[in-house]
Amino acid sequence: MESLPVPSVQAMVAATGGADVPPRYLRPAEAVAGIVDGEGEAQIPIIDYRRLLLELDRRGEESARLHRACQEWGFFQLINHSVPHDVVEAMKANIQQFFQLPAETKKRFAQERGQLEGYGQLFVVSEDQKLDWADMLYLYTQPPESRNTKFWPDQPVNFRSTLDRYSGAVKEIADSLLAMLAENLGLKQEVIADRCVGGVQSVRMNYYPPCAQADKVVGFSPHSDADLLTLVLQVNHVQGLQIKRNGSWFPVRPVEGALIVNIGDIFEIFTNGRYRSIEHRAVVDPKEERLSAAAFHSPNIHSTIGPLKELTADEDEAYKTVDHENFMRLFFATKLEGKSFLDRMKLK
Numbered sequence: 001m002e003s004l005p006v007p008s009v010q011a012m013v014a015a016t017g018g019a020d021v022p023p024r025y026l027r028p029a030e031a032v033a034g035i036v037d038g039e040g041e042a043q044i045p046i047i048d049y050r051r052l053l054l055e056l057d058r059r060g061e062e063s064a065r066l067h068r069a070c071q072e073w074g075f076f077q078l079i080n081h082s083v084p085h086d087v088v089e090a091m092k093a094n095i096q097q098f099f100q101l102p103a104e105t106k107k108r109f110a111q112e113r114g115q116l117e118g119y120g121q122l123f124v125v126s127e128d129q130k131l132d133w134a135d136m137l138y139l140y141t142q143p144p145e146s147r148n149t150k151f152w153p154d155q156p157v158n159f160r161s162t163l164d165r166y167s168g169a170v171k172e173i174a175d176s177l178l179a180m181l182a183e184n185l186g187l188k189q190e191v192i193a194d195r196c197v198g199g200v201q202s203v204r205m206n207y208y209p210p211c212a213q214a215d216k217v218v219g220f221s222p223h224s225d226a227d228l229l230t231l232v233l234q235v236n237h238v239q240g241l242q243i244k245r246n247g248s249w250f251p252v253r254p255v256e257g258a259l260i261v262n263i264g265d266i267f268e269i270f271t272n273g274r275y276r277s278i279e280h281r282a283v284v285d286p287k288e289e290r291l292s293a294a295a296f297h298s299p300n301i302h303s304t305i306g307p308l309k310e311l312t313a314d315e316d317e318a319y320k321t322v323d324h325e326n327f328m329r330l331f332f333a334t335k336l337e338g339k340s341f342l343d344r345m346k347l348k
């Protein structure tokens with residue numbers, strides 16, 4: 001599994017001032033159009049984690065809101081979550097400090113042939129595909145034995161310990177949310193929880209440099225995430241995440257302190273389409289850099305990826321069943337194009 005090497009966009013902007021955008025990054029007008037200015041309009045649902053953890057009779061209402069958020073949006077903002085404030089702040093600072101390091105230092109953690117992890121870019125499968133206006137650092141964080149510390153920056157000095165604490169706290173939230181989602185679908189918690197014992201977590205830190213022609217490039221191509229559940233941290237104040245809703249792009253306005261949570265493809269497959277993964281993308285700002293960090297949560301490597309038998313007793317399976325490794329191999333071998341990967345997992 002690998003992605004073709006591409007230049008660092010950050011280094012390119014630093015060298016050229018960023019006024020010139022190479023053709024490989026320029027998108028056709030229709031690819032960047034269609035933004036709904038959601039000003040004053042609906043916002044993605046806000047779910048209160050503290051309320052979800054209350055005793056059963058009192059958390060019912062919030063749990064029902066969670067169910068509606070998953071069904072109708074596939075995205076929500078989680079407030080009052082349990083990642084300690086100092087850990088969140090340290091994570092944000094460390095990610096910003098990493099991308100501010102000299103290019104030569106960052107290159108020490110560059111992706112290598114045949115590997116996905118490290119500093120670089122993902123999903124580049126051909127020399128002539130359009131590229132995203134971004135650099136990223138991708139690391140496996142859980143289970144601990146999957147960590148490849150070679151790619152874990154040793155600068156800034158606290159980066160490793162911060163990511164260790166942050167990813168552990170986020171995994172706990174993902175596990176407990178997954179248990180609640182299972183219950184909301186009439187499943188025993190264990191049905192999903194058992195598959196997440198030793199579950200895989202990876203973190204993708206995104207750096208989107210400013211672009212003088214921001215309306216002609218895309219920071220992160222439209223895609224759905226391949227996992228069960230993603231928890232995204234907005235690292236600085238610049239917005240850019242958009243979700244596809246009723247055919248239009250809908251900007252997400254992050255609430256201070258919230259984590260943005262979304263349903264991934266594996267959850268859609270597990271539940272035979274009861275909750276769906278939602279296509280999203282990131283746009284870039286003309287003047288300011290933008291940073292985000294997405295934590296992806298998948299079952300453990302022994303779990304097969306297919307509709308859960310507990311849900312398909314009285315209905316046809318709508319998705320194929322494949323083993324975990326093959327599922328990930330197929331995902332990383334394709335260019336990100338909306339939900340086209342998931343479409344190929346569907347049984348016609």
Ligand SMILES: O=C(O)CCC(=O)C(=O)O
Nearest residue numbers: 204206220241282292294
């Ligand atoms: O930059 C963002 O807000 C979203 C990033 C994202 O979608 C991803 O890393 O999968």
Ligand SMILES: [Fe+2]
Nearest residue numbers: 224225280294
């Ligand atoms: Fe994503």
